[in-house]
Amino acid sequence: MSSSRRPSRIRRTTVAVVCGAALGGGVAPAQAGAAPSPAPPAGQEARQAARFWTAQRMADAAPLDADRTRPDRPGPGAAAAGRPQGTPFQGTRVVGTFFGSDGPGGTTWHCTGSVIDTTARNIVLTAAHCALSMQGDYVFVPRFVKGASADQQPYGIFHIQRVFTDPRYVPDKGSSTTKGPASDLDTAFARVSANQRGQSLQDAVGGGLTFTRANGYTHKNVTVVGYPAYGHNSAGNAVKCTVPTTQLPGYRQMSMTCGGYYGGVSGSPWITDYQDDAGTGHVIGDLGGYNGGGNDANVDYISYAPAFGADAENLLADAVANQAPSAGLPAYQGLQLPGGAARWQKAALMASADYTGDHLGDLLVVWSDGGVTLYTGDGNGAFGAEKRLLKANSTWTHARNITGGTFTGGRPGLLVRWSDGEATLYPDLSPSGVGREVQMAKPNSVWKNVVQLTAGQFHGAKGATDVLARRSDGSLVLYSGIRAGSFGTGKQLLAANGTWTKAALLSGGAFRGTAGADLLVRSSDGSLDSYAGVSAGGLGTRSRLRGPNGTWTHAQVMTTGDLTSDHTGNDLVVRWSDGETTLYADTGTQSLGTENTLVLPGT
DSSP, rough: OOOOOOOOOOOOOOOOOOGGGGTTSSOOBBTTOOOOOOOTTHHHHHHHHHHHHHHHHHHHHHHOOOOOOOOOOOTTTOOOHHHHOOOOEEEEEEEEEEEEEETTEEEEEEEEEEEESSSOOEEEEEHHHHHHTSOOOOOEEEEEOOOOOOOGGGTEEEEEEEEEEOOOOOOTSSSOOSSSSGGOOOOOOEEEEOOOTTTOHHHHHHHOOOOOOOOSSSSEEEEEEEEOGGGGTTOOOOEEEEEEEOOOOSSSEEEEETTTTTTTOOOOESSSSOOOOOOOEEEEEESOOGGTTOTTTTTTTTTEEOOOOOHHHHHHHHHHHTOOOOOOOOOOTTSSSSTTTHHHEEEEEEEEEOSSSSSOEEEEEEESSSSSEEEEEEEEOEEEEEEEEEOOOGGGGEEEEEEEOOTTTSSOEEEEEEEOEEEEEEEEEEOOOOOOOOOEETTSGGGGGGEEEEEEEESSSSSSSSEEEEEETTTEEEEEEEBBOOOOEEEEEEEEEESSSEEEEEEEEEETTEEEEEEEEEEETOOEEEEEEBBBTBOOOEEEEEOOOOOOEEEEEEEEESTOOOOSSSSSEEEEEOHHHHHHEEEEESSSOOOEEEEOTTO
16 A cells, blocks of 8 residues: 655744844754754743744744645535534643744744643754754643734743754655655654743643654553644634544555644544643644655545654653753664565565564575575564674575574574475574574474474464474374474374465464464465464364455465554464565454555566
């Protein structure tokens, strides 16, 4: 599924920075990395700026954000085909907008911001593409009232002192936004000085939103509050909408559908427990991300937001400490695995286990050229940099099946079945290499007839300690009590049969989300079935997730692991025939989980 947003929600303009005297002596905000200037007396900057920001100047401020237009756009306040529509209202104390002096024709009205509850008591959240455009004097106005001067605003105005953006957020050439993986980092924080009355931001508004990690992309109710540009908002009102969210496929971003989110709403907070003017709430994202927060069709009703995680949390910590973000961060690749679909067509085998010892699942790949690569998981469905364990070699081109599990009672290892029927265990595999090899079955053993194998908790012990093997005659054998050098006890669950000769792929996992093990089976006709409660007593309960279909005949490799925030081994990874690679997070016995694209098709 392809998704994308309007040209930025803000239009990139080349402008001269207006000198501080234009705002009565205020100073331009320092970009992240610049040393902060000595603090003036509390409220002085705001009082100087207030002399400039008369009611007329605020009313005359032109929107810097792009004005998106569509021929079939519903009129103001109208809903299209039952689609949710944003509700204009007087605003809330913890959300506001920005005014600046850097516009090509004078003053500008620019983006949306929100108050974040911190020990610093002076932090505003917005989008990175907004912050990077704040090149002149800017002020933040909580619960902005059109027609009121700076001194008449409900909580005063707050001068922007310094903005903080992730240095890896780099806009595309000629734009203020990006469509690449770095769009996941479209979050910024600003430090503001006291208002005209000498009050800190949080003291003035009487609260602040609690920064909260998103914990996934699918949420039942999220409220988004923003300030659309004047072209669609002549009253200068805020707009709010409470809707469910899903994932923007391929990105660490949430998506919502609600009309009325025109240019100006960039930076709007996504709040999980919003109440009008409550002064509190939990914020899990800001409107921005891919293409500045919306799709390529430039519609006003599709909006995106980076889902807060460790990167945003670290950036907030820098803002609170008033220190520049680290310039030595590793390159950001987002959810997408490196290499593109053309390379991933050559991913011959995959396995998942905790190979780094951080209690998070990792993804191991054996390539068609014999190379072996490890991608370390972050616990939120994304992976770190590629770690090459083995270069291309002829030996590993003979690997026919692999599975990861805690077979020796210690750290997870990798079990490999080779083309000649030999089976070996690598009990010490780690990011530094595959480690030592332990022979489990000799060449030309019965393992030469094994077609698929998968590890699981089939015997009820902790971890993936057992192996289920499907032989070429359709028989199924469960091995438990595995140890170094031995497959322990084997029990036949199914005798030779024609039905299971059509089982093309097997993957074991905790699809019920509980102790015990379950199994997913992709058959040659494209059907997908789950077996809940697989044990030495049998295959448990069968459920059909997909009927015979052409799509799933293209699933070439499957593995399951603990790759997302619920820390359950129920995240299914599928490599398709065209190289597209998909993570189905939190897959159950009755349905596939949330689809996350790890490798986009056609790349």
